[in-house]
Amino acid sequence: MTKVLVPTVCPYCGAGCGFFVSVERGKAVGMEYMPGHPVSEGALCSKGNAALEFLRHQDRLTTPLRRRGEGFVRISWEEALGLIARGLGDVIRRDGPGGVAFLASSKCTNEENYLLQKLARLLGTPHVDNCARLCHAPSVVGLNRTLGAAGMTNPIPDIGSSKCIFIIGSNLAENHPVIARWVHRAHEDGAVVIVADPRETPTTWMADLFLQLTPGTDVALLSGMAHVIIAEGLIDGDYIARNTRGFEALRESVRSSSPERISEITGVPPDDIVRAARAYASSPASSILYSMGITQHSTGTDNVQAISNLALITGHLGRPGTGVMPLRGQNNVQGACDMGALAEFYPGYGRSDDPETIRRFSSAWGVPALPKGPGLTATEMICAAASGDIRAMYILGEDPANSDPCSQKVHQALEDLDLLVVQDIFMTATARLADVVLPGAVWAEKEGSFTNTERRVQWSSKAVDPPGEALSDLEIIAAVGRSLGIDLGSPDAASVLAEINRTVPQYAGITRERLGEGGLIWPCPDPHHPGTPILHSAGFKLADGRASIVPVRYRPAAEGPGREYPLLLTTGRVAVHHNAGSMTRRSPSLLRREPDLFVEINPADAFPLRIAGGDPVLVETPRGGAEALARLTDRVKRGVVFMPFHFPGTNRLTSEATDPEARIPEFKVSACRIVRRD
Numbered sequence: 001m002t003k004v005l006v007p008t009v010c011p012y013c014g015a016g017c018g019f020f021v022s023v024e025r026g027k028a029v030g031m032e033y034m035p036g037h038p039v040s041e042g043a044l045c046s047k048g049n050a051a052l053e054f055l056r057h058q059d060r061l062t063t064p065l066r067r068r069g070e071g072f073v074r075i076s077w078e079e080a081l082g083l084i085a086r087g088l089g090d091v092i093r094r095d096g097p098g099g100v101a102f103l104a105s106s107k108c109t110n111e112e113n114y115l116l117q118k119l120a121r122l123l124g125t126p127h128v129d130n131c132a133r134l135c136h137a138p139s140v141v142g143l144n145r146t147l148g149a150a151g152m153t154n155p156i157p158d159i160g161s162s163k164c165i166f167i168i169g170s171n172l173a174e175n176h177p178v179i180a181r182w183v184h185r186a187h188e189d190g191a192v193v194i195v196a197d198p199r200e201t202p203t204t205w206m207a208d209l210f211l212q213l214t215p216g217t218d219v220a221l222l223s224g225m226a227h228v229i230i231a232e233g234l235i236d237g238d239y240i241a242r243n244t245r246g247f248e249a250l251r252e253s254v255r256s257s258s259p260e261r262i263s264e265i266t267g268v269p270p271d272d273i274v275r276a277a278r279a280y281a282s283s284p285a286s287s288i289l290y291s292m293g294i295t296q297h298s299t300g301t302d303n304v305q306a307i308s309n310l311a312l313i314t315g316h317l318g319r320p321g322t323g324v325m326p327l328r329g330q331n332n333v334q335g336a337c338d339m340g341a342l343a344e345f346y347p348g349y350g351r352s353d354d355p356e357t358i359r360r361f362s363s364a365w366g367v368p369a370l371p372k373g374p375g376l377t378a379t380e381m382i383c384a385a386a387s388g389d390i391r392a393m394y395i396l397g398e399d400p401a402n403s404d405p406c407s408q409k410v411h412q413a414l415e416d417l418d419l420l421v422v423q424d425i426f427m428t429a430t431a432r433l434a435d436v437v438l439p440g441a442v443w444a445e446k447e448g449s450f451t452n453t454e455r456r457v458q459w460s461s462k463a464v465d466p467p468g469e470a471l472s473d474l475e476i477i478a479a480v481g482r483s484l485g486i487d488l489g490s491p492d493a494a495s496v497l498a499e500i501n502r503t504v505p506q507y508a509g510i511t512r513e514r515l516g517e518g519g520l521i522w523p524c525p526d527p528h529h530p531g532t533p534i535l536h537s538a539g540f541k542l543a544d545g546r547a548s549i550v551p552v553r554y555r556p557a558a559e560g561p562g563r564e565y566p567l568l569l570t571t572g573r574v575a576v577h578h579n580a581g582s583m584t585r586r587s588p589s590l591l592r593r594e595p596d597l598f599v600e601i602n603p604a605d606a607f608p609l610r611i612a613g614g615d616p617v618l619v620e621t622p623r624g625g626a627e628a629l630a631r632l633t634d635r636v637k638r639g640v641v642f643m644p645f646h647f648p649g650t651n652r653l654t655s656e657a658t659d660p661e662a663r664i665p666e667f668k669v670s671a672c673r674i675v676r677r678d
C-alpha cells in the first residue's frame with residue numbers, strides 16, 4: 001500500500017510551520033518534515049512533532065451531545081440542529097438578535113471564521129469576537145493608530161538579517177520556538193540580542209543584554225530608552241521629518257524619563273537602559289519582537305504605542321531586518337481577525353460602525369440590512385451573560401471557562417445562559433457547561449487556509465476523515481445556518497475562499513490556485529500581485545502617508561502587592577503545553593514533561609513561608625485560590641511568582657482589570673499570597 005504525503009500547517013502556534021501527514025489506508029501513520037517551507041525549513045518544535053498524538057486521541061468528540069442533568073447523552077445531528085434553532089429562535093423572539101453572542105475560533109480556518117461571523121451578522125447580532133481579545137487586542141488598537149496597520153511589519157525570515165533584535169515581553173524560545181531559530185541565526189551573524197522580561201527564560205539565555213524589569217513597567221522602560229536616544233542625538237531626523245507626526249510631543253513627554261528615574265520604577269540598572277537604547281538606535285537594522293508581556297496589561301495599548309514610538313524615532317521600519325513584530329499566538333488568530341471575527345471590524349478591517357462598510361457587505365451578502373457595531377467584545381460578552389443581557393452563546397473552538405480571567409464568574413455566567421452551544425474537538429471545561437456540544441473536525445481532517453503571524457496565508461489539505469460523526473466546522477456552521485433559514489452557500493473551503501477574494505481587499509489575489517507550498521503574504525490586492533512581505537516601505541496608510549508618534553505616560557498596573565497579598569503573580573506559558581491544554585494535556589509525550597500545575601517562587605520568598613521545592617501550596621488572590629506545586633527558582637525575582645495557565649486553577653486567580661481601549665485583561669499582574677498546604 002502506498003503512503004501519501006499530505007501538506008498541512010501546524011495546529012498550534014502562529015509561526016505557521018508546515019509539515020506533511022503521511023497517510024496509509026486512510027490512517028495518519030506519521031509525519032514528514034517540509035524542508036522547503038519558508039519559515040520552518042523542515043524544523044518543528046516539541047508540540048508540532050506531537051500533533052498526531054491528540055489527533056487520534058480516544059477522548060475526541062464523535063457525536064453531538066445534549067445535556068441531561070449533570071451529564072450528557074448522544075444525539076443525532078438532526079436533533080442537535082433542531083435544539084439550536086429552537087433555542088436561538090426563542091432568545092431572538094424574546095430579546096432580539098442582540099441577545100445572542102458568538103465566539104469565533106483562532107484555531108479554525110479563515111473560511112470557518114468568515115462563515116461564523118457572517119452567520120452572526122446575518123442573524124442580526126453585532127456580537128462576534130475571538131480570543132485575540134485576550135491576546136493582541138492592544139496591538140490592533142495601538143498599531144492601527146500609530147502605523148496604520150496592525151500586522152507584523154516584516155516576515156519571519158527577515159529576523160535573520162537583523163543586526164539588533166529587541167525582544168520585549170516575549171518568551172519565543174518556548175512559545176514560538178521556530179521563530180527563535182531565526183533569532184539564533186542573526187545572533188550567529190553578529191546581531192545584538194536584548195531581552196526585557198521580569199523572568200529569566202530560555203529566551204533570556206540568548207540575550208547579550210537582559211533587562212529584568214518589574215512586571216507592568218514597560219512604558220517607563222521604553223520612555224527611558226526614548227529619552228536616551230533623543231538626548232544622545234541617536235534619532236533618525238530625516239525619517240522623522242519625512243514619515244511621522246507628533247515627535248515634539250514625545251520629546252516633551254520623555255524629558256523627565258532619565259535612566260536614573262526609570263531605574264527606580266523598573267528595577268533595571270541605569271547603565272543597561274543606556275546600553276539598550278544605544279544598541280537599538282545605532283544598529284543599521286533593528287527589529288522589535290513583542291508578545292503577551294506587552295499586551296496583557298491594563299496599559300497594553302500604551303505599551304504597544306511606546307514600541308511604535310521607538311521604531312519611528314529611529315527609522316527602523318520599512319526595510320529588511322527592521323520592523324515591529326507582534327508575535328501572534330494561535331495558529332490562525334491573525335486570520336480570525338482578518339475575517340472580521342472581531343466586535344469592531346467586518347472582514348478586512350472595515351469598521352463595524354462605518355455605514356459604507358455595512359452597505360458594502362449588505363450588498364455582497366444580498367440582504368437589506370446588517371447590524372451596526374461595535375458589538376460586545378469577548379470579555380464584555382461574559383459580563384453581559386452574567387447580567388442577563390446576553391441569553392445565548394455559540395462558542396467555536398475556544399475554552400473561556402479556563403482561559404478567561406476570574407473563571408468562577410465565567411462558569412456562573414455560562415451556566416446561567418438559556419442556551420450555550422460549544423463546538424470543539426474535546427470535552428473542555430466550557431463544553432461541560434453547554435446545553436449542546438457539537439463535534440468538529442481538526443486541522444488534518446479538513447481543508448482550508450490559515451494565516452500565520454507574518455500575514456502568510458497557507459493552504460492546509462485534508463489528510464484523514466474525522467472520527468465518528470464529527471464534521472468539519474465549515475459544514476457544521478452551514479448546517480446551523482440552514483436550520484435557522486439562513487443560506488450560507490456551499491460549505492466547501494474553496495468556494496468560501498472565492499467569496500473572501502471578492503469581499504476582503506487584502507485577500508483579493510490570494511486565490512486557492514495560488515496557494516502552493518509557502519503561501520502568500522497579504523496585502524495581495526489582485527491575482528497577479530506577489531504579496532507584501534514588508535509593510536510601510538513607501539509611507540503609511542494614515543493621513544498624508546505619515547505615521548503617528550503618540551506620547552504615553554507610565555501608569556502602574558491596576559493591582560499592586562500590599563500587606564494582605566504581598567507577592568506579584570504573573571502568568572504565562574511553558575514550551576510543552578498550549579493554552580488551556582485541551583490538546584497538549586492529551587499528548588502523552590508532552591504531558592510527561594510537565595504533568596502538574598506549578599508556581600515558580602524565589603527561594604528568598606519561599607524560605608520565610610517554610611515552603612520547599614515540590615511542596616503543595618495554595619496561591620490566593622482577592623478572587624480565589626488554586627493549588628499548585630512549589631518550584632523554587634531564582635528565574636523569578638524576589639517578590640514575583642509565575643504560574644502557567646495550562647491547567648485549570650490559574651485563572652481563578654487572575655485580575656479582571658482591563659485595558660480601557662483594547663479591553664484585554666491584565667493576565668500579567670495580580671497581587672497574591674502563598675501558603676503551604678500541610
Ligand SMILES: Nc1nc2c(c(=O)[nH]1)N[C@H]1C(S)=C(S)[C@@H](COP(=O)(O)OP(=O)(O)OC[C@H]3O[C@@H](n4cnc5c(=O)[nH]c(N)nc54)[C@H](O)[C@@H]3O)O[C@H]1N2
Pocket residue numbers: 013014135168169170171172174175176196197198199201213214215216217218290291292293294328329330570571572573574575576577578579668
Ligand atoms: N508552548 C506554547 N507556545 C505557545 C502558546 C502556549 O500556550 N504554549 N500559546 C500561543 C499563544 S495563544 C500566544 S498569545 C503566544 C504567547 O507567547 P508569549 O507572549 O511569549 O507568552 P507568555 O508566556 O504569556 O509571556 C511572554 C513573556 O512575557 C513576560 N512578561 C510578563 N509580564 C511582563 C511585563 O510586565 N513586561 C515584560 N516586558 N514582560 C513580561 C513573561 O515572563 C514571559 O516570559 O504563544 C503561542 N505559543
Ligand SMILES: Nc1nc2c(c(=O)[nH]1)N[C@H]1C(S)=C(S)[C@@H](COP(=O)(O)OP(=O)(O)OC[C@H]3O[C@@H](n4cnc5c(=O)[nH]c(N)nc54)[C@H](O)[C@@H]3O)O[C@H]1N2
Pocket residue numbers: 105107108131132134135136292296329330396397398399400403404405423424425426428440441442443473571572573578579580581582583645650651654667
Ligand atoms: N492566565 C492567563 N490566561 C490567559 C493567557 C495568559 O497568558 N495567562 N493568555 C490568553 C491568550 S493569549 C489566549 S490566545 C487565550 C486562549 O484561549 P482559548 O482560545 O480559549 O484557548 P485554547 O485552549 O487554545 O482553546 C482552543 C480550543 O479550540 C479547540 N480546537 C482546536 N482545534 C479545533 C478545531 O479545528 N475545531 C474546533 N471546533 N475546535 C478546535 C481546542 O480543543 C480548545 O478547546 O488564553 C488567554 N488566557
Ligand code: SF4
Pocket residue numbers: 010011012013014015016017040043044045046047048049175176177178179
Ligand atoms: S513553532 Fe509553532 S507552528 Fe512551529 S511546530 Fe512549534 S507550535 Fe507548531
Ligand SMILES: [Mo]
Pocket residue numbers: 134135136328329330
Ligand atoms: Mo494568544
